[in-house]
Amino acid sequence: MVRDWLVGLGVAVACLVASWGLLVLLARRLPPGVLRDLAAFIPDCLTTVRRLRADERVPRRAKVAVVLAGLWVASPIDLIPEFLPVIGPLDDIVVVALALRYAGRQVPREVLLAAWPGEPRLLLRLLGPAHGRAAAPTR
Template identity: 40%
Template sequence: MTGSWGWDLLIGVAVALLVAWLVLIAALAVIRPRGTLLREALRLLPDVLRLIRRLAADRDLPRGVRVRLALLLAYLALPIDLIPDFIPVLGYADDAIIVTFVLRSVVRRAGLPAVRRHWPGTDDGFAALCRLTGLPLQGL
């Protein structure tokens, strides 16, 4: 009986992951970045990676923020993705969406001034980051 329970659990988890993966693919197919938005996001990638590293190392930020950022860096470093990178557009879009969600969460918790303070790029790049992630530029 115990072996059957283990297999049921494993199959259930596999099916749940497959369904979540299919839902994510469908969502990305509908809202995928188009034209200049994708090019702009790719151009910002090195600055965003440096930003994430700097924020994760800032001891003045709440611990929860640093943990989220460390987990994000680990996810980006792993060769395993929700959608494999060899799939055109969607392969990199899942990473962009996850980074966007984590950055929004970080801004809500740490504040936009902290993100601005650690931004390694230009003012135009920061404005583009705010546009891509839906972050407000007011007050800066």
């Protein structure tokens, strides 16, 4: 009984990994543009999470936020089921976007841009305008 369960679970995991591999291969064949940027968004976010987690310039709070976002993306449990076309990955994108915006307020932009493997304009658009700290006026 338990053995059958484990075999079924193994087959399900293998099918899931194979489907992800197929999606990655198909996404690489997309022409440059918005669709390709969207297809690369989640993998780029996961790479950024991994890089920021290892960077000592990133404060602990920002690390916790981006690691939680990475776990959310990797989790098979979603608010919106992944099999729904177009809107399936929406909850993952929103969670990652919020975590990166939070980290963007605590981490220098240069660190975030260095960790981002994708198109920099996409990350800059996600982060919004830079909020530089104004220097105190000198008398």
